[in-house]
Amino acid sequence: ARSQANAALLSPLSPRELEVLALLEKHDTDREIAAALVISLDTAHSHVRHIGEKLGAHGRRAIVQVAKDQGLL
Numbered sequence: 001a002r003s004q005a006n007a008a009l010l011s012p013l014s015p016r017e018l019e020v021l022a023l024l025e026k027h028d029t030d031r032e033i034a035a036a037l038v039i040s041l042d043t044a045h046s047h048v049r050h051i052g053e054k055l056g057a058h059g060r061r062a063i064v065q066v067a068k069d070q071g072l073l
Helices: 002-007 015-025 030-037 041-055 060-069
Strands: none
Touching: 015 030, 015 041, 015 060, 030 041, 041 060
16 A cells, blocks of 8 residues: 555655655654664755655655655555
């Protein structure tokens, strides 16, 4: 169901963005996301920004809520 919801997006989330989204749901900070995924802090921040753009949401809580509403989480 999640993959179908992702495929339905105009610009689907990448596998890495889906990993970041799962960590956002757990309320992880950019620093925690970067450590968990072994990426730079800037890259983690960039992923969060891109996810928000793709989902049309601004702010971490809004991103998670939109993702839940669309069946991505």
